[in-house]
Amino acid sequence: MSVRGIRGAITVDVNEEQPILQATAELLSGIVRANGIVPDDIASVFVTVTGDLDATFPARAIRAMAGWDLVPLMCALEVPVKGSLAKCIRLMVLVNTEKTQEQVEHVYLGGAKALRPDLAKA
Known part of the structure; x- marks a missing residue:
């Protein structure tokens, strides 16, 4: 078994509590589903x-x-690069898995x- 990083990102339209919480849950749920x-x-x-x-x-x-109450979580600000994507939430999920790097679905x-059209599904 290896520790693998699974990336994900999502944007929101407004800086409001509920859209941010809903988008975060949607993104994590998608990562969980895609990677089992x-x-x-x-x-x-x-x-x-x-x-x-x-x-x-x-x-x-x-x-x-x-089931997520014991999982260690850390929030931080993204590096503020001029012209970068606005109103964006990013996740790096570190998971213990038998999957190879190629099998991981971001x-x-x-x-x-x-951000990653090469990895984004249609």
Whole structure:
């Protein structure tokens, strides 16, 4: 078994608590579904947001999901690069898995598909 990083990102339209929480839950649920993982498989989740999203902590959405209360979570600000994608939530899920790097499915939703069009599903 190896520890693998699974990336994901999603955008929101507004800097408001509920859209941020809903998008975070949608993104993590997509990562979980795509990779067939459960909370016990997770070593930790690193969450970043762009500086224009300060209405809430996205990790609150993860804590509210069944079975995720003991998973270590960390929130941080994304590096503020000029011209980068706005209103974006990113996840790095570190998971214990038998999957190879090639088998891991990264998830990019909404406007975040532009970040990695090579990995984003249609």
